[in-house]
Amino acid sequence: MTDHSSDIDSVSGKSTTGHEWDGIKELNTPLPRWWVITFYLTIVWSIGYWIVYPAWPLIQSNTTGLFGYSSRADVAVELANLEKIRGDKMAALGTASLADIQKDPALLALARAKGKTVFGDNCAPCHGTGATGSKGYPNLNDDEWLWGGSLDQIMQTIQFGVRSGHAKTHEGQMLAFGKDGVLKGDEIVTAANYVRSLSGLSTRNGYDAAKGQKIFAENCAACHGDAGKGNQEMGAPDLTDKIWLYGSDEASLIETIGQGRAGVMPAWEGRLDPATIKAMAVYVHSLGGGK
């Protein structure tokens, strides 16, 4: 540093930096000593961070720091703590039978809360956050169940899925009567109108009810039953009620009969632990449609 003390500005009495422009000199006003010292101290302090915390990137990894701190490890510890806090209650959920959970208000509340979260994470993409479903994805709030609406049946469906490829999965599908050449075009239209008539919906002009009944008895009744009441063993829906998974208009029905339907629900056993699946079953059952 140069010594500025020699050049004193006559007006202010302060030393100047010696720089001069058109007779105007710059006063020497250094940063306050305390500020400079603090600044250097922060630099020294930062060295501590290099030593204590992970700091420098290496070719394969990075320096780990004195205490081996890692935010990932922190998360793991937090999660483990969470498991510990939940431990007893979740264990109770795991051991209690579905009927017992239903009877115990505390367990029911826990299962519903847990089930709701898990539902949001796993089921909502298809069934919707409110479990209202959409075309091809059943509404879980209503009382129509393809594979049964009792707690045990819901649990089984969640565990093994529908046409999921799991050994114990629900099988059975709506055949493609048109694509496979079983029914001709006009027969499909007649069948579609007959199905509509089962639940009291209007039929098109010139529709032959007797022919429709005959087609239905020969092709559909095996699964859907003679009266069209469906069969939960095979996942065949009740065709006489007001709930339609793929739509009740004639076009949708023609498509369903002609192309067949085979929606898939994955099996959750193995992906989620038994207690979680149980909670989910209780939650879905409690939505209101449970039998």
Place this chain on the structure above:
Amino acid sequence: MNKTVNPNELKPADDVGPLYAARKKVYPQSVSGTFRRIKWGLMAFCLGVYYFLPFVRWNRGLGAPSQAVLIDLPNSRFYFFFIELWPQEVYYFTGLLIVAAVALFLMNSIGGRIWCGYLCPQTVWTDLFYAVERLIEGDRRERMKKDKSSDPMKLERISEIVLKHSIWLMIAWWTGGAWVLYFNDAPTLVKELVTFQGPMLAYIWIGILTATTYLLAGFMREQVCTYMCPWPRIQAALTDEWALNVTYRYDRGEKRTSVKKAAELRALGQQVGDCVDCYQCVAVCPTGIDIRNGPQMECIQCGLCIDACDNVMTKIGRPKRLIGYDNDINIHRRQAGKAPIYRIVRPRTVVYSAIIAAVGGFMIYTLATRSLLDVNVLHDRNPVAVKLSDGSIRNAYTVRLLNKSGYDRVIAIDVEGPVNPTMHVVGIDSVTPDRPIIVIPRDATSELRLLVTAPAENNPEKSIPVRFHVMDIGLGVAASATDNFVAP
């Protein structure tokens, strides 16, 4: 300073100078008299209430806390003797704060800063700390001498200082200790604290309040009132000419002169003041001001200068209350030879009293008539409605039942609104399917999922108001809540 000044005539000394005024340490002298006795009494009362109230018991029955005043944060309950408040009733505190604020205004318009001088915790604890200081280090003159002394400290002086701060810290520690007792069962917590098994949070709060008490009462003292507290500024705007304030009666006091000279002048029949310029009023002042300069923001109106002056007046055989609770109106009246008038009942005090009575009365009324059974209903948002296989419509509601009483209740739920509704509570198989019966434990809430189903053909409207009636079937107490029944 009404005179206009030519800026060029200003000397540097006129406008240069720090805005910061260094504190002049105050050494209040001990004093005895009426107001000192009132202050001792109020101090004992306030501190007594604060320190011992947590130990007062109140029987609320089995399972309920037996502490008279308790803020139970984990269970979010507030207990005050026979009152138990839930978090949603926190508006009672709003009412309490309104009453407190207006009571402060009322005090102010009747007797000036009564709160500041006698009741404010800052005043009470500072007064206590001064008393300790006086007891150990001696009165005003001794303390001033000891502080000024540049001699190296002797053991005696060091032990004085150590003793003073130890006692201060003990008082401060007890202050913090009493604070946490309001949030826990006091006897249990005391046991835990002394065996070092108390919750960490309790120790932290004791530490914080020990520090603030020690700092505010031991060191900051009158600076809190002068610089930190907003009340002196507010009260200056609230006062009026009839409010009684601690006042130097200059009509009687001026001109000031010595006792001897005053006697001489009186003998000659001249007008002399009673003030003998003894500075006793200044010596005893805990904020270090001279009351004879008129009403000042720093003055907390503790009345100690009244006592000091009264003592002097008694000694020199002049009438008391040269300094007293008075106002300018009366000073001027006396100067004009008229009798003083005191007007406590005036529009301002009447309005304040009316507000206190109205808010207080409303609070007492609502508290006395509040329902100990309540119901809140929240309609499901997703889905708002579900169509069932037979075409009927179902709506789901989250119903929260609140039982604020000290006993379990058996509740029946009825729904009113849609035609032919059926009701089902998830997880409960009621013996009366259309009228679910539920037990809510004492002092608790129960959250239920309630499904209401109604046939679509009888309920053609898109949205039907629906009312849920809950009734304690034992006592006949009822509550209800309204929502809507919606079609998809």
